[in-house]
Amino acid sequence: MSRSRFSRLSCLIAALSLSLAACTTGKTAFYHQEEFSDTSAFSRSFPGSEKAVCEAARRALLGQGYIINKTTDNSLDGNKSFQPASDKHMEIAFHVVCASNGNGKSSTMFVSATQDGFALKKSNSSASLGVGVLGSVSMPFGSSDDSMVRVSSETIRSSDFYDRFFGAAERYLLVDTEDDDKPAQK
Numbered sequence: 001m002s003r004s005r006f007s008r009l010s011c012l013i014a015a016l017s018l019s020l021a022a023c024t025t026g027k028t029a030f031y032h033q034e035e036f037s038d039t040s041a042f043s044r045s046f047p048g049s050e051k052a053v054c055e056a057a058r059r060a061l062l063g064q065g066y067i068i069n070k071t072t073d074n075s076l077d078g079n080k081s082f083q084p085a086s087d088k089h090m091e092i093a094f095h096v097v098c099a100s101n102g103n104g105k106s107s108t109m110f111v112s113a114t115q116d117g118f119a120l121k122k123s124n125s126s127a128s129l130g131v132g133v134l135g136s137v138s139m140p141f142g143s144s145d146d147s148m149v150r151v152s153s154e155t156i157r158s159s160d161f162y163d164r165f166f167g168a169a170e171r172y173l174l175v176d177t178e179d180d181d182k183p184a185q186k
Helices: 003-023 050-062 159-181
Strands: 043-047 067-071 075-085 088-100 106-131 135-155
Touching (some): 050 075, 050 088, 050 106
Antiparallel strands (some): 067 075, 075 088, 106 135
16 A cells, blocks of 8 residues: 555544544534524514503513613613522523514514523632831731622523513503503593
8 A cells, every 4th residue: 555545544534533523522502402483482473563562561571570771662671680599699681672563553572581690709808018128928818809700691491481471561561452442531
């Protein structure tokens, strides 16, 4: 067997081995989880204008103790904090966008919520004292700095979670629709 043929065969075996090793890592890329299906847990169509649908979403969040950070006619952001333990903090943040379906009668509400986790991290402090001939001396003092550090962040994917939210928004939308249908009293 000639050297060039042996060299090509060795390269081919090495490439094949690397390809097989890459296939067996077992890790699935996160983008493989994205379905982009027609029946998404993150959206729901409602009767009414995009402004009315977003107002129903705003009221649903306010009714559950969320703080609304930013709002426009067709979008809003809100969040709510939880403290399950003295050294842990959780936050749920909603982002809602409402878009007209183009028929003037209904709009779609798109919702995404993230859950962020924070933990208390302590860092001890010490002080140094410089003494001319002796150099510097480090003296530990009993103080520590505490800070909350984000330890997790994840988009909430639960259909039940979004179903409950959409149900609450629908209740507020029905109240608004009923008020609009009533004739003005004089």
